[in-house]
Amino acid sequence: MLQKYRIAFADPRARAFSFAGFIARMPISMVGIGVLMYVESARGNYTLAGSVSAIGAISAAIGGPLTSRLTDRVGQHRVLPWQILIAVTTAIALIFTIPSNLPAVWIFVFAIISGFFAPSIGALVRARWTALLVSGPVLITAFSVESMIDEIIFVIGPSIAALTSVNIHPAAPQSIAAVFLIVGGTWLISMRDTEPPINRNQVKHGKPVVFKNGLLWMVFIHFLAGIFFGSIETTMIAFSNFAGVPIAAGLLLALWSIGSLIGGIFYGANEFSMPLPNQLVLISLVLIPPAVLLPFINGLGLMAVLSILAGFGIAPLLIAAASIAQQRAGDGRTTEAIASMYSGIAVGFAFAAASSGWLIDNHGTNWAFSVGTGAALAITLGTLAAQNGLLKPLSTR
Numbered sequence: 001m002l003q004k005y006r007i008a009f010a011d012p013r014a015r016a017f018s019f020a021g022f023i024a025r026m027p028i029s030m031v032g033i034g035v036l037m038y039v040e041s042a043r044g045n046y047t048l049a050g051s052v053s054a055i056g057a058i059s060a061a062i063g064g065p066l067t068s069r070l071t072d073r074v075g076q077h078r079v080l081p082w083q084i085l086i087a088v089t090t091a092i093a094l095i096f097t098i099p100s101n102l103p104a105v106w107i108f109v110f111a112i113i114s115g116f117f118a119p120s121i122g123a124l125v126r127a128r129w130t131a132l133l134v135s136g137p138v139l140i141t142a143f144s145v146e147s148m149i150d151e152i153i154f155v156i157g158p159s160i161a162a163l164t165s166v167n168i169h170p171a172a173p174q175s176i177a178a179v180f181l182i183v184g185g186t187w188l189i190s191m192r193d194t195e196p197p198i199n200r201n202q203v204k205h206g207k208p209v210v211f212k213n214g215l216l217w218m219v220f221i222h223f224l225a226g227i228f229f230g231s232i233e234t235t236m237i238a239f240s241n242f243a244g245v246p247i248a249a250g251l252l253l254a255l256w257s258i259g260s261l262i263g264g265i266f267y268g269a270n271e272f273s274m275p276l277p278n279q280l281v282l283i284s285l286v287l288i289p290p291a292v293l294l295p296f297i298n299g300l301g302l303m304a305v306l307s308i309l310a311g312f313g314i315a316p317l318l319i320a321a322a323s324i325a326q327q328r329a330g331d332g333r334t335t336e337a338i339a340s341m342y343s344g345i346a347v348g349f350a351f352a353a354a355s356s357g358w359l360i361d362n363h364g365t366n367w368a369f370s371v372g373t374g375a376a377l378a379i380t381l382g383t384l385a386a387q388n389g390l391l392k393p394l395s396t397r
Helices: 003-008 012-024 031-043 046-074 076-097 104-117 121-133 137-167 172-190 215-242 248-269 276-296 300-311 314-329 334-363 365-390
Strands: none
Touching: 003 137, 003 248, 012 121, 012 137, 012 172, 031 046, 031 104, 031 137, 031 172, 031 215, 031 248, 031 334, 046 076, 046 104, 046 121, 046 215, 046 334, 076 104, 076 121, 076 172, 121 137, 121 172, 121 314, 121 334, 137 172, 137 248, 137 314, 215 248, 215 276, 215 300, 215 314, 215 334, 215 365, 248 300, 248 314, 276 300, 276 314, 276 365, 314 334, 314 365, 334 365
8 A cells, every 4th residue: 555655755865855845834834823823812803813814825826826937947946045035034024013013004014925925835845756756646646745744734733833822922833933944945945956957948838837728727626725724724713712722723723634634645545547637526525524514513522523524635635636737737837837726725715714704703603614614515516617628638838
């Protein structure tokens, strides 16, 4: 069962850049929840907290594809250092601005800059895998590993954020995340021998890669997935607070990621004969039953169990989606393609964080969880609508 994983990591360079990527993208699971908890603690408003999280995510959605397109053209070692510098600088600015007497608009300004320049580490690492393995079942396994690493990050990160925010200082998650980015990002930059070759012909491509080979459908599906993720993450934090156990938020999100990790291990270890778009449809169905139950749960015990079940289909969905994006992007455009998919997630997450924050403040968590229910149903409809287009032969234009 594990043979494909051993093949993928036979090259020690793969182990090195994958681990560096793991460290560098720890912030993705800490910054959002950390900022949300910090803003709510300092300013006492879930709507404002959700809005700040949303604007940061929208900025990342805009900046991710643009900086990744530049990365494909000039190289990771030229773009990533500047992204790290700007991201860390704005994180420090946010730490001092959130609890200050400055108008809330300054929080949004720094959140916008931070989000725009945040490096898409997952896309950078997957581009290195593509350069190393080119294509095939082992590459899908490698993508599975990266998705599982994402889930491990989302097991560890929220727990670190919740524990340090409550027990050390509300700004602790942002400070720790900045250290992770500096250490992991610098290590990744140093590995020039696994950096993907520069796409010198990219300037001839003209339009963004998402307008090729049905990839716009994939952005839309990722947008819906972002709504699913954002509504549940935001609402689980409030659910724990309303239950009188705020520290349980990290545990619930960790259990959600554990469920996803289990699903990802199973999916990555097996080889399925049906085309990836068909797999995507079947995987999306796994999300629906637990999502339908979420608005009706009122106890932390039941919510913990449902968190695991709700996560089971997440990693397989993202693995299959990333594999489709890589296959249909064309040579030298993997970073841009996958970063564009992440942008879809970011916009969806932004919409969900803002709308769920408003619903929590005005109608409670049951209504806010219903946003995730609707998103799960919409993901299946989206995969069905995209299926035929994603099965068409690739265009070379």
